[in-house]
Amino acid sequence: MMEEMEQRGGAAQEEEEEEEEEEEEEEEKEKEKEEEEEDTHPRDANSNCNHGDNDVTSSPAETPSTLSFEGTPTPAGTPQKNEPVVIQGNNKNPASEKLERVRKWSITRYKCTRQALSEKLGRGSRTVDLDLEPRLELLKDDRQRYDHMTKLAQILANQLAQFTVTQKTLGDAFADLSLKTPTLHVEFGLNAEAQRFLSKSNETLSTAVNVFTSDMNTLVNKTIEDTMINAKQYEAARIQYDAYRVDLEELNLGPRDLVTLPKLEQAQRDFQNQREQYQRIREDLSVKVKLLQENKVKVLHQQLFLLHSAVAAHSLSCQSFLQKNAQQVSERLSNPATDAPSWLEES
Numbered sequence: 001m002m003e004e005m006e007q008r009g010g011a012a013q014e015e016e017e018e019e020e021e022e023e024e025e026e027e028e029k030e031k032e033k034e035e036e037e038e039d040t041h042p043r044d045a046n047s048n049c050n051h052g053d054n055d056v057t058s059s060p061a062e063t064p065s066t067l068s069f070e071g072t073p074t075p076a077g078t079p080q081k082n083e084p085v086v087i088q089g090n091n092k093n094p095a096s097e098k099l100e101r102v103r104k105w106s107i108t109r110y111k112c113t114r115q116a117l118s119e120k121l122g123r124g125s126r127t128v129d130l131d132l133e134p135r136l137e138l139l140k141d142d143r144q145r146y147d148h149m150t151k152l153a154q155i156l157a158n159q160l161a162q163f164t165v166t167q168k169t170l171g172d173a174f175a176d177l178s179l180k181t182p183t184l185h186v187e188f189g190l191n192a193e194a195q196r197f198l199s200k201s202n203e204t205l206s207t208a209v210n211v212f213t214s215d216m217n218t219l220v221n222k223t224i225e226d227t228m229i230n231a232k233q234y235e236a237a238r239i240q241y242d243a244y245r246v247d248l249e250e251l252n253l254g255p256r257d258l259v260t261l262p263k264l265e266q267a268q269r270d271f272q273n274q275r276e277q278y279q280r281i282r283e284d285l286s287v288k289v290k291l292l293q294e295n296k297v298k299v300l301h302q303q304l305f306l307l308h309s310a311v312a313a314h315s316l317s318c319q320s321f322l323q324k325n326a327q328q329v330s331e332r333l334s335n336p337a338t339d340a341p342s343w344l345e346e347s
Contacts, residue, residue, distance in 0.1 A: 111243035112236075119239075127242055127278075132286050136231050139289065142296075143224045150216040153209055160206035164199050171195030186332060190325055197321050201314050208310030215303050219296065227285075227292050234285045241278040244271045 118124030171192045178188030248271045251264045 108240065108243075111247065112239050115239050115243035115246065119242075124246065125242070127238055127245075129282060132234075132282060132289070135289050135293075139224065139227065139231075139292070143220060143228065146216060146220045146224070150213055150220060153213045153216065157206050157209040157213060160202050160209065164202040164206060167195045167199035167202065171199060187329075190329060194322065194325050198318060201317055205310055205314040208307060212303050212307045215299065219299050223292065223295065227288055230281075230285050230288060234281050237274075237278045237281045241274045244274045247271075 115124060119126050171194075174188045174192035174195060178185050178192055181188060244267070248264075248267045251260065251267050254260060256264065
């Protein structure tokens with residue numbers, strides 16, 4: 001019995017020793033895993049964790065994190081190779097900003113459309129500038145009249161050009177007949193000279209009318225049109241200003257409580273912004289209309305004088321030439337000796 005007990009005790013002891021060896025092997029494996037994980041973590045984190053308990057010595061994994069290759073300490077704020085970088089996020093979302101802009105634009109368009117419809121139906125009030133708006137109406141009327149005058153001048157220039165070509169062709173025909181008809185050489189020659197001279201004079205007048213038309217087109221379709229575009233912008237700003245003014249008046253007439261007070265304050269801020277914008281556009285347009293009026297008078301004074309001078313020069317030159325031509329014709333008719341005798345007289 002004693003021998004059996006000793007054998008059992010020895011077997012149990014061997015099993016305990018084997019279990020202890022297995023536990024030691026597992027502990028070594030866990031330590032190796034922990035060391036590998038520590039190597040993959042930032043070195044600064046290891047140093048902070050190890051020095052948190054006021055230890056004097058550091059682990060072997062801490063040595064390369066606190067010392068450089070030459071043994072000098074590295075700066076505390078310098079990022080290490082494996083240290084994670086924190087990127088500051090932007091709270092503004094482009095999609096939300098775009099959506100907010102679209103929302104504000106939609107609200108503004110709705111208010112402006114409502115204000116414009118109420119004005120056309122005669123139900124809403126509008127802001128009237130008694131100094132600027134009459135000048136804009138006069139400018140619009142002048143633009144229509146100047147445009148009509150320019151179109152008529154262009155028609156005249158085109159007709160003069162066609163008339164010039166016809167006169168030149170007629171003069172060439174008279175000259176050809178003058179050469180082929182010896183008995184009427186002088187008469188055909190006088191008419192040929194007259195038509196050629198009138199053709200050149202009309203060509204000069206047509207050029208002057210074209211210059212007048214070009215300058216008037218610049219005045220009407222560029223200078224005045226640019227001011228009219230600004231007038232349209234002023235009208236849009238005026239409607240938008242009135243729309244926010246009407247909203248503010250409606251809120252002022254309503255009750256004031258914790259819900260309406262923030263809306264009223266926001267409406268006052270929006271109204272003030274629209275008022276400043278409206279006044280700025282109105283002042284700019286007023287200055288531009290005054291400058292346009294002065295420039296318009298100068299341009300029209302010069303162009304009308306040049307056109308009148310061209311027409312007068314054309315008329316005077318034609319008159320003087322035709323007088324000389326008529327004098328030659330009268331001299332020719334008053335001198336019958338130059339005419340050849342008829343065949344009856346010869347017989």
